[in-house]
Amino acid sequence: MEVIEVGNLRKQYRDRLAVDDVSFTVERGEIFGVLGPNGAGKTTTVECVAGLRTPDSGTVSVLGGLTGTALKERLGVQLQNSTLPEKIKVWEALDLYSSFYRAPADWVALMERLGLADKRDTPYGKLSGGQQQRLSIALALVGNPEVAILDELTTGLDPQARRDTWELIEQVRQDGVTILLVTHFMEEAERLCDRIAVIDSGRVVAVDSPAGLITRVGGRQTVRFRPSRPVADAVLEALPEVAEVRRSGEQLVVTGTGDLLLAVTTALAAAGVTPAGLRVEGATLDDAFLTLTGKKIPS
Numbered sequence: 110m111e112v113i114e115v116g117n118l119r120k121q122y123r124d125r126l127a128v129d130d131v132s133f134t135v136e137r138g139e140i141f142g143v144l145g146p147n148g149a150g151k152t153t154t155v156e157c158v159a160g161l162r163t164p165d166s167g168t169v170s171v172l173g174g175l176t177g178t179a180l181k182e183r184l185g186v187q188l189q190n191s192t193l194p195e196k197i198k199v200w201e202a203l204d205l206y207s208s209f210y211r212a213p214a215d216w217v218a219l220m221e222r223l224g225l226a227d228k229r230d231t232p233y234g235k236l237s238g239g240q241q242q243r244l245s246i247a248l249a250l251v252g253n254p255e256v257a258i259l260d261e262l263t264t265g266l267d268p269q270a271r272r273d274t275w276e277l278i279e280q281v282r283q284d285g286v287t288i289l290l291v292t293h294f295m296e297e298a299e300r301l302c303d304r305i306a307v308i309d310s311g312r313v314v315a316v317d318s319p320a321g322l323i324t325r326v327g328g329r330q331t332v333r334f335r336p337s338r339p340v341a342d343a344v345l346e347a348l349p350e351v352a353e354v355r356r357s358g359e360q361l362v363v364t365g366t367g368d369l370l371l372a373v374t375t376a377l378a379a380a381g382v383t384p385a386g387l388r389v390e391g392a393t394l395d396d397a398f399l400t401l402t403g404k405k406i407p408s
């Protein structure tokens with residue numbers, strides 16, 4: 110069953126077209142990712158889904174078309190740059206937010222799950238960036254939502270806190286919550302998302318599983334090595350298997366398809382070059398993203 114349906118969404122801010130034409134559906138129990146470069150229109154899209162912005166045209170339906178209070182009861186939202194009053198304490202924020210819902214979660218348990226128990230009496234303004242982020246996730250989940258919208262979930266968290274948050278989100282999904290996740294991080298998208306909409310310049314360029322997106326790159330591989338002596342790019346570029354030759358420090362990075370490794374090593378042997386530290390890598394979600402959008406997301 111579809112929990113979120115977005116059809117031909119369009120949103121303009123004055124002279125800036127933020128969302129041009131975005132359509133996707135999210136199934137119950139899914140973690141659905143919205144991935145795209147800066148300014149692609151991800152936040153605007155999910156704000157429209159959350160009912161916080163009115164689209165200029167197109168349709169948005171959440172949980173069969175709920176609106177107003179009925180929707181707020183069943184939807185949890187964590188938005189980028191949402192701030193709380195400096196002086197509100199962690200427990201006060203959780204207690205206050207839980208009072209907005211008829212059947213809230215146990216906020217004490219949630220506070221513990223997010224590693225905030227020892228910050229219970231700390232004012233929001235005195236929390237670190239990562240702790241503020243974790244509190245905002247807790248506040249999105251305190252209403253026991255059926256659908257959670259999480260925008261840049263782990264931005265600002267250190268690697269350990271990021272991994273802990275991913276585990277938490279996996280647990281939340283196991284509880285049956287449908288999650289719409291905006292992210293910049295390929296690793297996060299690959300680890301968490303069942304399906305991903307890749308958005309670029311306000312349009313959906315692909316919707317697929319992470320593996321499906323990678324397959325679209327068409328078996329692209331990368332061979333890396335340090336040549337024992339200088340070798341001209343043209344030697345490798347002449348091979349039909351080779352699409353691109355780059356240099357990264359002392360390393361040569363050769364991208365291509367087919368039996369790339371054999372073609373490259375044979376050509377190097379013919380040129381009297383030994384490849385040191387030879388590594389072969391398959392396509393990644395980064396490659397798929399680059400192919401689909403022509404842009405690279407900084408990690």
Ligand SMILES: Nc1ncnc2c1ncn2[C@@H]1O[C@H](COP(=O)(O)OP(=O)(O)OP(=O)(O)O)[C@@H](O)[C@H]1O
Nearest residue numbers: 122125126127145146147148149150151152153154
């Ligand atoms: N309130 C606003 N008023 C005017 N322009 C806006 C507003 N909000 C966003 N924009 C512009 O609309 C475009 C899409 O922004 P949006 O925040 O939706 O993209 P995004 O993909 O979430 O980007 P980021 O990853 O940088 O958050 C951008 O060019 C942005 O500058």
